[in-house]
Amino acid sequence: MANMKDIAGRAGVSVATVSKVLNDLGGISQETTDHILSIAKELNYRPNLYARNLKTRQSRTIGIITEDITVFNAPPIIDGIGACCEERGYHYFLENLRLYNLGINPLLDVNEQSSIVNDAIDFMMSMQVDGLLYLGCHSHKVVHLPSIGDTHFICSYCSCTDPSIPSVLYDDKKAGYDVAKYLINTGHKTIGVITGPNGSIHSAKRLTGYQEALYDSGLPYNPKLTSQGDWNRDSGFLLADQLVKSGATAIFAQNDLMAMGVIDYCVKNEIEIGRDLALVGFDNREISTVCRPTLTTVSPPLFEIGHTSASLLIDKIEGKTNTASGEILLECSIIERDSTKR
Amino acid sequence: MANMKDIAGRAGVSVATVSKVLNDLGGISQETTDHILSIAKELNYRPNLYARNLKTRQSRTIGIITEDITVFNAPPIIDGIGACCEERGYHYFLENLRLYNLGINPLLDVNEQSSIVNDAIDFMMSMQVDGLLYLGCHSHKVVHLPSIGDTHFICSYCSCTDPSIPSVLYDDKKAGYDVAKYLINTGHKTIGVITGPNGSIHSAKRLTGYQEALYDSGLPYNPKLTSQGDWNRDSGFLLADQLVKSGATAIFAQNDLMAMGVIDYCVKNEIEIGRDLALVGFDNREISTVCRPTLTTVSPPLFEIGHTSASLLIDKIEGKTNTASGEILLECSIIERDSTKR
DNA sequence: GTTATTAAGTTAATCGTTTACCTTCATCTG
DNA sequence: CAGATGAAGGTAAACGATTAACTTAATAAC
Numbered sequence: 055m056a057n058m059k060d061i062a063g064r065a066g067v068s069v070a071t072v073s074k075v076l077n078d079l080g081g082i083s084q085e086t087t088d089h090i091l092s093i094a095k096e097l098n099y100r101p102n103l104y105a106r107n108l109k110t111r112q113s114r115t116i117g118i119i120t121e122d123i124t125v126f127n128a129p130p131i132i133d134g135i136g137a138c139c140e141e142r143g144y145h146y147f148l149e150n151l152r153l154y155n156l157g158i159n160p161l162l163d164v165n166e167q168s169s170i171v172n173d174a175i176d177f178m179m180s181m182q183v184d185g186l187l188y189l190g191c192h193s194h195k196v197v198h199l200p201s202i203g204d205t206h207f208i209c210s211y212c213s214c215t216d217p218s219i220p221s222v223l224y225d226d227k228k229a230g231y232d233v234a235k236y237l238i239n240t241g242h243k244t245i246g247v248i249t250g251p252n253g254s255i256h257s258a259k260r261l262t263g264y265q266e267a268l269y270d271s272g273l274p275y276n277p278k279l280t281s282q283g284d285w286n287r288d289s290g291f292l293l294a295d296q297l298v299k300s301g302a303t304a305i306f307a308q309n310d311l312m313a314m315g316v317i318d319y320c321v322k323n324e325i326e327i328g329r330d331l332a333l334v335g336f337d338n339r340e341i342s343t344v345c346r347p348t349l350t351t352v353s354p355p356l357f358e359i360g361h362t363s364a365s366l367l368i369d370k371i372e373g374k375t376n377t378a379s380g381e382i383l384l385e386c387s388i389i390e391r392d393s394t395k396r
Numbered sequence: 397m398a399n400m401k402d403i404a405g406r407a408g409v410s411v412a413t414v415s416k417v418l419n420d421l422g423g424i425s426q427e428t429t430d431h432i433l434s435i436a437k438e439l440n441y442r443p444n445l446y447a448r449n450l451k452t453r454q455s456r457t458i459g460i461i462t463e464d465i466t467v468f469n470a471p472p473i474i475d476g477i478g479a480c481c482e483e484r485g486y487h488y489f490l491e492n493l494r495l496y497n498l499g500i501n502p503l504l505d506v507n508e509q510s511s512i513v514n515d516a517i518d519f520m521m522s523m524q525v526d527g528l529l530y531l532g533c534h535s536h537k538v539v540h541l542p543s544i545g546d547t548h549f550i551c552s553y554c555s556c557t558d559p560s561i562p563s564v565l566y567d568d569k570k571a572g573y574d575v576a577k578y579l580i581n582t583g584h585k586t587i588g589v590i591t592g593p594n595g596s597i598h599s600a601k602r603l604t605g606y607q608e609a610l611y612d613s614g615l616p617y618n619p620k621l622t623s624q625g626d627w628n629r630d631s632g633f634l635l636a637d638q639l640v641k642s643g644a645t646a647i648f649a650q651n652d653l654m655a656m657g658v659i660d661y662c663v664k665n666e667i668e669i670g671r672d673l674a675l676v677g678f679d680n681r682e683i684s685t686v687c688r689p690t691l692t693t694v695s696p697p698l699f700e701i702g703h704t705s706a707s708l709l710i711d712k713i714e715g716k717t718n719t720a721s722g723e724i725l726l727e728c729s730i731i732e733r734d735s736t737k738r
Numbered sequence: 739g740t741t742a743t744t745a746a747g748t749t750a751a752t753c754g755t756t757t758a759c760c761t762t763c764a765t766c767t768g
Numbered sequence: 769c770a771g772a773t774g775a776a777g778g779t780a781a782a783c784g785a786t787t788a789a790c791t792t793a794a795t796a797a798c
Contacts, residue, residue, distance in 0.1 A: 102450070133465055148488070149487075182446060340468075
């Protein structure tokens with residue numbers, strides 16, 4: 055590939071002159087400028103970023119570490135990161151840890167000095183990335199990694215044990231609140247909840263939001279209307295029975311998969327969703343548009359999480375002063391479909 | 397960040413000695429080696445790849461251009477590419493064109509001198525990538541881009557108008573053949589097909605495979621049992637009626653979405669899928685595991701497509717001689733579920 | 739005892755840019 | 769016309785690694 059020396063040779067000028075023309079630094083006559091530009095085009099010149107970045111000590115790249123790119127929520131987040139990077143003139147390296155096939159519990163293992171993460175970090179640091187973004191589509195909490203030194207670091211879709219590390223998440227509690235309010239506003243007073251498994255932070259927050267909405271609406275919280283699922287379809291099926299028998303006229307399944315189980319239950323027991331029972335899911339996965347009836351569900355702002363994460367990271371890189379810290383919570387929206395329509 | 401000079405200074409040796417130790421080139425005493433290694437660790441030294449790659453003129457990186465990372469088939473392919481890169485010691489840049497929000501018809505527009513693609517290529521070439529991989533999750537045919545010069549180039553999940561460019565795809569015809577054979581082997585003689593829209597290369601090949609299987613099995617091809625859909629659910633619903641009335645005992649819907657439409661039709665008309673009608677989809681999307689009954693479908697080898705693409709590209713980069721060219725077709729598999737069980 | 743060999747390091751050029759600081763020469767000023 | 773000014777372009781030193789070619793001193797060979 056042609057370099058500046060080649061261009062300089064052909065044009066009969068020095069490399070410095072070529073550089074000045076190509077970087078629009080002025081001080082070169084129009085004639086010479088045109089000449090150099092035309093040679094550069096002819097030779098299909100492209101700057102060698104290894105040389106440039108070595109000299110200028112900046113890369114305008116960030117590193118993204120994803121736990122598993124095949125998880126349904128990862129691509130829209132990456133998409134958002136990419137959109138922001140494009141807007142601000144950055145590029146990124148992607149290191150996909152592929153946790154799914156490594157039998158690793160990210161919460162426990164990855165965050166230690168596990169070589170899988172550190173290899174990724176080493177590479178990116180060697181590539182002089184200006185910042186690092188950890189996309190924790192599985193993990194809730196990520197241990198801060200000492201090996202990154204003082205490189206800018208941010209967590210996306212997860213939070214960090216080190217509270218000084220900013221993280222961008224969606225607001226589970228507000229989402230739980232909104233779902234309950236929504237159901238209350240459509241006339242329901244006995245709203246069942248199917249939570250995730252014990253220990254899920256997401257689940258606990260959504261439940262808290264739900265409880266607060268009941269309180270704010272002057273409705274009592276009946277613990278019999280809360281039952282603990284395990285995120286899987288079967289548990290939705292099983293627990294729907296219990297909730298319906300406790301008098302629930304609406305069910306908030308804390309993910310779409312369990313909502314499918316509720317639908318199964320209703321089909322089997324000839325309960326008509328919409329008319330006899332309102333149902334709300336969570337995640338806005340494709341299945342929620344495909345099932346019958348279509349499912350009202352909570353849509354986490356995945357693209358925005360990615361975009362905001364990258365935006366924040368780049369702000370920090372560029373030394374913007376009033377950048378946020380701690381947890382940044384983005385609002386979910388409720389996508390209304392047939393499962394809550396009479 | 398510490399560099400070799402810092403280490404050399406502390407150790408009282410020359411930079412060359414540090415380089416030899418760190419790259420394990422020998423010729424340095426054990427004592428000095430240990431000393432340098434411990435200082436490197438202490439300073440958390442990481443090589444500057446901009447300097448190294450500038451000097452060695454190799455990057456061990458490839459560039460991936462994706463049309464849209466949020467399309468369901470893209471992440472597993474990228475995953476496969478990543479797995480191969482990891483195995484062979486490469487890293488990659490990802491440029492996501494995000495066609496979905498640009499209103500671009502990739503077949504017509506992107507392949508021209510459109511700046512969106514060329515910007516991506518320019519960056520990657522400037523980054524001295526050893527090869528380029530185009531992931532055409534939407535496009536069928538991609539025009540070869542002259543601006544990449546003689547950089548190694550490969551198409552993944554799409555083919556190229558320039559036949560000298562290798563491409564890795566799945567074998568639509570074989571898949572169509574296999575589906576038909578599978579249904580014939582389970583006793584069906586009148587097998588309906590719902591194709592994609594006119595002009596779809598995928599669809600045409602699948603149909604050809606289906607016809608060949610009929611022929612090989614001594615069954616006549618009845619055109620009334622082929623009807624043209626548009627990939628959407630509604631067309632599955634509509635066309636199922638026609639096919640059933642033409643006597644089909646099995647339906648091969650050429651994607652999962654149209655198969656959902658067939659299920660809708662059967663629910664409405666009290667046809668029991670499995671017993672009264674066998675149904676096969678295509679794509680193995682999540683919905684095929686979630687619908688009821690679960691859907692027997694064709695699973696394209698997405699991970700393998702990614703892995704094979706990357707493997708081929710790296711083979712070419714590394715000058716392996718007997719690398720394949722032209723279209724490389726990988727076999728799909730049939731995932732058997734309830735929709736074809738009696 | 740001279741020469742050859744080897745081990746352990748050093749020197750310095752190089753990769754392709756950027757950029758601070760020169761040089762040159764034409765033009766302007768008073 | 770001496771001196772100032774400024775436009776146009778050149779020189780050369782970085783950036784942080786790699787590596788061919790060299791030095792030095794110790795050991796081996798005969």
